[in-house]
Amino acid sequence: xxxxxxxxxxxxxxxxxxxxxxxxxxxxxxxxxxxxxxxxxxxxxxxxxxxxxxxxxxxxxxxxxxxxxxxxxxxxxxxxxxxxxxxxxxxxxxxxxxxx
Numbered sequence: 001x002x003x004x005x006x007x008x009x010x011x012x013x014x015x016x017x018x019x020x021x022x023x024x025x026x027x028x029x030x031x032x033x034x035x036x037x038x039x040x041x042x043x044x045x046x047x048x049x050x051x052x053x054x055x056x057x058x059x060x061x062x063x064x065x066x067x068x069x070x071x072x073x074x075x076x077x078x079x080x081x082x083x084x085x086x087x088x089x090x091x092x093x094x095x096x097x098x099x100x
Contacts, residue, residue, distance in 0.1 A: 005050055008058060009037055015062045028067045031074070036062065039070050 009016075016033040023031050044061050045053065 005041065008050060008053070008055075011055060012058050012062060015059050019062050019065060023067050023070075026067055028071065031067070031070060035074060036065065036070060039065070039073050043069075043073055 013033070016036050019036060020031060020033055040058075040061055041050075
């Protein structure tokens with residue numbers, strides 16, 4: 001039986017909601033279920049096949065998440081996106097000046 005990301009997400013949605021409520025209680029209001037899920041996919045399970053994960057392993061991973069690790073990852077991804085935007089803007093600006 002193969003479970004895809006979306007199906008697994010639907011199975012553990014209530015667990016993600018519970019973890020999110022915990023983070024909100026700790027005053028981390030900016031996080032979303034999708035951000036928690038993407039963190040697990042990108043960091044916790046990056047070297048694993050999604051089909052090989054049991055529901056209990058997924059639930060345990062989610063319950064073990066800390067706000068600081070998720071927020072650090074979120075900051076890292078945001079900085080990468082900003083760096084990429086800056087590089088793209090610089091390339092576009094420089095190529096626009098080459099025509100002058």
